[in-house]
Amino acid sequence: MIQIEEIKIENFRGIRELTLQPNRKSFAIQGPNASGKSCVVDAIEFALTGNLSRLAGDGTAGLSVGSHGMHVDSRKNPAASKVSMRLYHSRSKEVFTITRCLDKPSQPKLKPDTPATRALLAQFGRRDEITLTRRQIAKYVLVQATQRSTDVQNLLRLDCIGSIRKTMASAERKCQTNAATAGKELKSSAELLQRHLQVDSLTPDAILAAINPKRIQLGLVPLGDLESISFLDPDTQGLEQTSGHVVRLTALRDLQAFREATSSPELARASQAIVQTLRVLDLDPKLNLKLRSHKLFELGLELAEEDSCPLCESPRSLEELRAHFTKKLEQSKRAGQIAKAIAESANELRDACFDVVLKARPIVELAKRLKLDEFSLKLEISTSSLQSKSDLLHNLDGISAIREQLVSFVDFSGLDSDLAHLGRTIERLPDQSATLEAMSFLTLASERFTNVCKRQAEQKRSQKILDRAQFVHRTYSDVSQAELETLYRSVEKTFADAYRSLHHEDESTFTARLTPDEGRLDLDVEFFGRGMFPPGAYHSEGHQDSMGLCLYLALMQQVFGDELRLVVLDDVVMSVDSSHRRAICELLKNWFPDTQFIITTHEEIWFYQMQTVGLIDRKNARIFQSWSVDHGPVVSDAVETWSQIDAFLTAGNVPSASLTLRRHLERVLPQIADALGAETSFRLDNKHDLGELKTACYVRLKETLHQAAAAAKEWADLDMALAAEDLLQTLTNIIPEYDKESKYVTATIHDNAWAKLVKQDFLPVVQAFKDFSACFQCPRCKDWIKRTPRQSSKKLECNCGFTNFAITKPSAEQKATLGKVG
Amino acid sequence: MSDSKDITARVHAAFLQEILNNPSYSELEIPLRSLLASESTMKPEGLIKIYEQTNVNQLPESK
Numbered sequence: 101m102i103q104i105e106e107i108k109i110e111n112f113r114g115i116r117e118l119t120l121q122p123n124r125k126s127f128a129i130q131g132p133n134a135s136g137k138s139c140v141v142d143a144i145e146f147a148l149t150g151n152l153s154r155l156a157g158d159g160t161a162g163l164s165v166g167s168h169g170m171h172v173d174s175r176k177n178p179a180a181s182k183v184s185m186r187l188y189h190s191r192s193k194e195v196f197t198i199t200r201c202l203d204k205p206s207q208p209k210l211k212p213d214t215p216a217t218r219a220l221l222a223q224f225g226r227r228d229e230i231t232l233t234r235r236q237i238a239k240y241v242l243v244q245a246t247q248r249s250t251d252v253q254n255l256l257r258l259d260c261i262g263s264i265r266k267t268m269a270s271a272e273r274k275c276q277t278n279a280a281t282a283g284k285e286l287k288s289s290a291e292l293l294q295r296h297l298q299v300d301s302l303t304p305d306a307i308l309a310a311i312n313p314k315r316i317q318l319g320l321v322p323l324g325d326l327e328s329i330s331f332l333d334p335d336t337q338g339l340e341q342t343s344g345h346v347v348r349l350t351a352l353r354d355l356q357a358f359r360e361a362t363s364s365p366e367l368a369r370a371s372q373a374i375v376q377t378l379r380v381l382d383l384d385p386k387l388n389l390k391l392r393s394h395k396l397f398e399l400g401l402e403l404a405e406e407d408s409c410p411l412c413e414s415p416r417s418l419e420e421l422r423a424h425f426t427k428k429l430e431q432s433k434r435a436g437q438i439a440k441a442i443a444e445s446a447n448e449l450r451d452a453c454f455d456v457v458l459k460a461r462p463i464v465e466l467a468k469r470l471k472l473d474e475f476s477l478k479l480e481i482s483t484s485s486l487q488s489k490s491d492l493l494h495n496l497d498g499i500s501a502i503r504e505q506l507v508s509f510v511d512f513s514g515l516d517s518d519l520a521h522l523g524r525t526i527e528r529l530p531d532q533s534a535t536l537e538a539m540s541f542l543t544l545a546s547e548r549f550t551n552v553c554k555r556q557a558e559q560k561r562s563q564k565i566l567d568r569a570q571f572v573h574r575t576y577s578d579v580s581q582a583e584l585e586t587l588y589r590s591v592e593k594t595f596a597d598a599y600r601s602l603h604h605e606d607e608s609t610f611t612a613r614l615t616p617d618e619g620r621l622d623l624d625v626e627f628f629g630r631g632m633f634p635p636g637a638y639h640s641e642g643h644q645d646s647m648g649l650c651l652y653l654a655l656m657q658q659v660f661g662d663e664l665r666l667v668v669l670d671d672v673v674m675s676v677d678s679s680h681r682r683a684i685c686e687l688l689k690n691w692f693p694d695t696q697f698i699i700t701t702h703e704e705i706w707f708y709q710m711q712t713v714g715l716i717d718r719k720n721a722r723i724f725q726s727w728s729v730d731h732g733p734v735v736s737d738a739v740e741t742w743s744q745i746d747a748f749l750t751a752g753n754v755p756s757a758s759l760t761l762r763r764h765l766e767r768v769l770p771q772i773a774d775a776l777g778a779e780t781s782f783r784l785d786n787k788h789d790l791g792e793l794k795t796a797c798y799v800r801l802k803e804t805l806h807q808a809a810a811a812a813k814e815w816a817d818l819d820m821a822l823a824a825e826d827l828l829q830t831l832t833n834i835i836p837e838y839d840k841e842s843k844y845v846t847a848t849i850h851d852n853a854w855a856k857l858v859k860q861d862f863l864p865v866v867q868a869f870k871d872f873s874a875c876f877q878c879p880r881c882k883d884w885i886k887r888t889p890r891q892s893s894k895k896l897e898c899n900c901g902f903t904n905f906a907i908t909k910p911s912a913e914q915k916a917t918l919g920k921v922g
Numbered sequence: 923m924s925d926s927k928d929i930t931a932r933v934h935a936a937f938l939q940e941i942l943n944n945p946s947y948s949e950l951e952i953p954l955r956s957l958l959a960s961e962s963t964m965k966p967e968g969l970i971k972i973y974e975q976t977n978v979n980q981l982p983e984s985k
Contacts, residue, residue: 572947
């Protein structure tokens with residue numbers, strides 16, 4: 101995975117020109133709202149993916165990277181809007197540069213442009229997974245289980261497993277439909293044969309018992325089995341005469357079966373149920389509307405596969421689309437139940453219609469044999485029309501289109517006289533000779549038996565195909581489920597461990613459970629020993645934010661493991677209190693020592709905590725003081741403050757230099773006081789006077805250096821004792837100068853006449869404050885020195901380890917050991 | 923490191939092995955292996971074709 105060495109932003113979003121050099125280390129930007137922090141996050145995402153998730157999703161209709169990614173004044177020149185990043189690939193240890201312009205966001209320029217660097221960039225694709233924003237943080241803990249499953253699988257790059265499972269399920273459904281149709285065809289053909297043979301079941305014995313008497317009548321040898329497909333021998337005399345012959349009794353039975361099918365109670369019941377449900381919808385137009393949109397959202401969710409809506413083609417991220425459709429489906433739950441009821445009745449009606457169609461077939465054939473061609477044609481047209489109507493029962497639009505016909509859905513009353521005529525014609529058929537009757541009987545039996553065999557083969561084939569589809573789908577589901585179970589056990593453990601490290605004081609027994617189940621991923625967390633609940637049930641918003649962050653980090657660690665080298669956190673701790681923010685700093689630093697975090701925040705205290713904990717070097721901390729449309733963010737850092745003051749003085753602008761110095765003190769004195777654990781009078785608003793803070797810091801450092809010098813002597817470390825005493829002496833010398841000069845700062849800011857200082861007058865003031873600050877800094881890393889641990893401190897040290905005073909004296913035992921060594 | 927690509931590959935390997943282990947369905951293993959390799963373009967129709975075309979000899983006679 102990559103890390104950022106440098107990022108250069110030009111005319112992009114709210115930034116005119118900005119260069120930041122994280123140099124592969126964690127980097128933090130602090131500033132008030134609308135100071136341009138998130139533009140840096142956007143720039144990183146854009147450089148890596150060519151995409152901007154901020155311009156996609158809810159409420160972003162009409163927005164796009166190509167039209168709105170550039171600075172507002174650069175809209176006519178998108179080529180001038182660009183982001184360049186110098187990146188380091190941790191595995192190959194190679195450095196490469198990527199530059200992406202707004203005029204061609206999908207065509208990044210790489211230097212060097214090699215297959216390896218292209219492949220590296222392709223890993224990111226359109227994903228923005230390395231970035232966690234405030235907006236996204238809740239999505240892992242507070243979304244519905246189906247959406248969580250999608251989000252988590254996307255993040256874990258397991259989405260192909262889900263999509264393959266869906267494809268297998270869809271194939272299985274189609275095979276199921278085919279097998280059901282084949283089953284109905286077989287049943288119908290078997291009924292036809294049974295009616296003709298007048299047997300209760302189609303066992304070989306029953307069939308042979310029905311046909312053999314007829315064969316004997318014809319002087320043929322009785323069949324011993326059903327090996328032969330024909331029940332008449334090929335050379336039977338007079339066989340040709342039976343062609344077109346009608347077996348009267350069978351014909352009457354077929355006619356009766358058809359009539360019964362057209363007046364079946366199932367037909368009436370199913371039609372009536374649909375009509376009644378549609379009336380409910382008539383009385384509630386909103387429900388009707390929701391029912392229609394429910395189907396639409398179901399379709400949208402099923403078809404959503406790319407970053408544009410499958411229904412209207414508007415650009416939206418896939419993740420947003422799925423969340424949107426899932427939410428809409430939940431909102432129209434009642435409509436979903438109505439849709440289900442209609443679908444069930446429609447299925448019943450369709451089945452009954454299919455039965456009518458199947459039973460009409462022998463009647464059509466019969467009419468043809470009896471030369472009733474006009475009736476035969478009319479019946480064919482009617483059944484074909486019924487089949488078409490019944491096909492419309494598959495969806496609500498179709499049902500609505502034929503709504504008026506539902507009351508008398510199967511209506512063959514127009515053929516009543518023809519059917520009656522057919523019946524009479526059959527009745528009037530002359531008695532056949534016994535021989536001819538036997539031959540006709542066996543001919544029709546052979547036809548129907550052949551048809552049963554054919555349908556049976558088709559049904560078996562369909563069933564076998566369905567068996568395969570079911571086996572394949574079930575096996576894939578079981579195997580992936582088992583694998584995902586293992587994966588989620590690992591994620592939930594990391595998640596719970598991370599969360600416990602943040603909330604160990606009150607939730608030391610916290611556990612979590614991720615439960616995957618066919619397209620769902622349920623998350624339950626332990627709540628103070630009272631049981632497992634969804635995260636949103638009882639935990640506070642701050643705890644939910646912690647969970648979102650921990651789950652995200654656990655998932656990222658699962659995806660990248662040791663290769664997790666870059667994570668961008670955009671203002672993610674809004675609801676977390678300051679003690680837990682410090683714990684977050686420690687978590688990020690200690691659990692992910694090789695990961696570069698790019699962090700933005702508007703919280704000054706967290707920004708400072710990142711530095712005191714050592715997550716961020718001071719030189720990698722930037723403050724975005726303000727922002728303007730013409731110039732973008734006004735950036736400063738601790739080192740640059742003195743340069744800024746010098747610049748003001750060079751220009752003769754003493755008031756601005758003084759104001760900058762004052763703001764600097766307001767920012768750093770609380771940090772120094774915190775690092776040393778300096779004692780101040782309690783204030784509810786936490787706003788301490790600068791003089792009070794200065795004194796508290798001075799007193800605390802002096803006390804600590806005394807402790808360090810005394811301890812060093814006891815440890816027989818004379819160099820260290822000397823160093824502590826030197827620093828103590830420096831501090832003591834500086835304080836009177838500091839006190840003397842500090843009055844000028846306030847006076848100059850308030851433009852007091854007596855304090856009309858020129859540059860030369862103000863230089864000693866600046867020097868006094870510089871010297872004072874330096875006493876509290878490590879001379880090497882420039883970080884504030886701090887007492888550690890915060891309670892029962894044992895050391896005075898910095899983050900780099902160069903400044904390192906022990907402040908506890910050796911125990912009697914340690915002293916004895918020292919004596920022996922000495 | 924738990925690479926998720928490995929997880930997908932593991933799922934597919936275990937799945938194909940299960941198919942192979944079952945004599946009634948083992949003939950599906952080769953065509954399914956090819957189909958899984960083109961996971962992004964996999965469609966239900968492609969699967970049904972596999973279910974229909976494999977092991978034709980074992981399909982029932984027309985009686």
